[in-house]
Amino acid sequence: MAQECGFQYEPVAEIGGGAYGTVYKARHVESGQFVALKSVRVQTDQDGLPISTVREVALLKRLEQFDHPNVVKLMDVCATFRTDQETKVTLVFEHVDQDLKTYLEKAPAPGLPPSRICDLMRQLLCGLAFLHSNRVVHRDLKPENILVTSRGQVKLADFGLARIYSCHMALTPVVVTLWYRPPEVLLQSTYATPVDIWSTGCIFAEMFRRKPLFCGDSEVDQLGKIFNVIGLPPEEEWPADVTLLRHNFSPISPRPITDYVPEINDLGAELLLEMLTFDPLRRISALNALEHPYFQEDEVTNG
Incomplete structure (x- = not known):
């Protein structure tokens, strides 16, 4: 040391x-x-x-x-x-002067242009793919933990520190926002790198909406708000190792994601849904997300 x-x-x-x-x-x-x-x-x-x-x-x-x-x-x-x-x-x-939360708040109405959102997302996923390839799971991605330099460069912060904290966590009453937590964490199931992809999907939607996508006030309420958008998953996708059972939630069909993120284009909506997939094993990886046509289309548009 x-x-x-x-x-x-x-x-x-x-x-x-x-x-x-x-x-x-x-x-x-x-x-x-x-x-x-x-x-x-x-x-x-x-x-x-x-x-x-x-x-x-x-x-x-x-x-x-x-x-x-x-x-x-x-x-x-x-x-x-x-x-x-x-x-x-x-x-x-x-030191970087602002985080993504501040950056979004500073953007004049009607918000960031679609090409800027695409660039921010590409950088975010590049950083995430690097961490995941080195077996680092962030576990707490949210706009406050994503820094944006004056030149528009994205830098992931507070990464890889979760295990430093783990020995102290049991002793500290921790109040962390629920809004970016994936279903497997809310259900207290096993988790790995896909947790960060879910959080990134929430942030992706927030870049367009300028407000969070899922604003629950408890684990159960957060899950309910998630299912209102993506639908209640089938029984076979529900993890077996959790105390909260599927029948505690009302059967809900998925709604079009554009009902909640109307400004997003078709390819962006497709990528967003691949990030907000209930089953972590079926959720897109950071590397595969970077190969998604959403980013190729932007390259064509911007030359």
Whole structure:
């Protein structure tokens, strides 16, 4: 692990807070470079080593060697041993001034042009395909975790940290938005990389709508809102390892996705439905999504 961050960085402004600590915009004292500082408290084992954190940080540092344009850069890692049972780990990331949520809010009416949405989606999926090919599942994709630079470059942030958090999660009452969670997570079933594709589909729809697609206030309510759009899945698709049964929901037929995202074109609607597929094994992958005709059509349109 790297050294204590100490006096290398001075906080400039609070960017956001969460269950795991506060994120600050900070300035490197010597170079003047702006960074984002994120501190995570992790529990340690009998020898005082945060093994899961070491493993995850090693993975993040390995990803850094590829220098992917659509993944936020991890610049440094600093560890402070607070007690025998707890270590404070500070992650130093490149700083980007706005997230996708802010970017969408700033767009003048009637919103982003279709070609811009297509470009943002392509970049988002490129970053996701890179993470998935390196066996990293984001698990918490939402507009606030997608950064957009002043040049319009998309960078995935807060990726690969879920397992750093996992040892602390049981101790913290976590309130995370439900709106981008896929059915398998809401049902507490097993999950893998397709969880990120569902979240990306929700974000895709939101780029057109300028508001979230599914706004539930509990797991069951969120599932109900999802089924109102995609229909109640057949019994054979319902996971066997869950406590919430299919007959708890009313039988609903799917509605045309264009009822909810009227501005999207036919190919975009087709891709969106492949992302918002109930069965994670049938959901499109990030790599296959990049090959979808929706993106080829945009290339033709824009020369």
